[in-house]
Amino acid sequence: MRITYARGMRLLRSTDLALRVLMRLAVADATPTTRQVAADMDVPYTHAAKVVAELQHLGLVDARRGRGGGLALTERGRTASVGAVVRTFEGEGDVVDCEGTQGTPACPLRAGCRLRGALRGAQEAFFAALDSVTIADLVAEPTGPLLLGISRGPGPL
Structure with missing residues (x-):
């Protein structure tokens, strides 16, 4: 028998980033850009952009371009099941x-x-x-304030 992949309980980086983006947006008091999220999470912009695009496609994140644009968590994103998000990004193979x-x-x-x-x-x-x-469950006390305190990028998150 040959094992092609056996991640066990280890998530793909894109799954981890998707969950962290959703959590950060759940407590954000402003609409950060994808670049700000990438800087805050210390990941390459291209990786963050792919994850954000998938989250937007799933209806979990609203992404607006241009002046005054940015990322915002949708109501669907706030109530999203963590299991459903993980299944989507990990696949069920x-x-x-x-x-x-x-x-x-x-x-x-x-x-x-x-x-x-x-x-x-x-x-x-x-x-x-x-x-x-749910994503809302993940950012309940004491996590939410901790998330707000770790922003490193330019501008609020």
């Missing part, structure tokens, strides 16, 4: 590749192996544990 890809052989145990099902169950339990948590 299998943890192991039993079929083989790109010239690698399929696992010889795939017809009778129980590992794939066990790992899929563990992955779903991970997502399910996050389903009842």
Whole structure:
């Protein structure tokens, strides 16, 4: 058996950034730009821009261009399930590749192996544990004030 990816409980950087952007916007008293968010989070602007574009596509963030523009959390973003956000960014693919890809052989145990099902169950339990948590829940006391205090970029966030 060949494992193609086994992140376990480790999130992709884009998932982590998406959650942090949503949390920061949930407590923002102004509308920061994507550049300000990238600077505050110490990530490349291009990475932040991709994540913000996906969050906007999902209806979780409102992004306005030009003078007076910036990012704002939508009501849908405030009440979004953390599990749903993580599923979207992580994907729900299998943890192991039993079929083989790109010239690698399929696992010889795939017809009778129980590992794939066990790992899929563990992955779903991970997502399910996050389903009842909302972005608003994540920024409840004492987190919200802490988020406001760590802004490093130019302008308010």
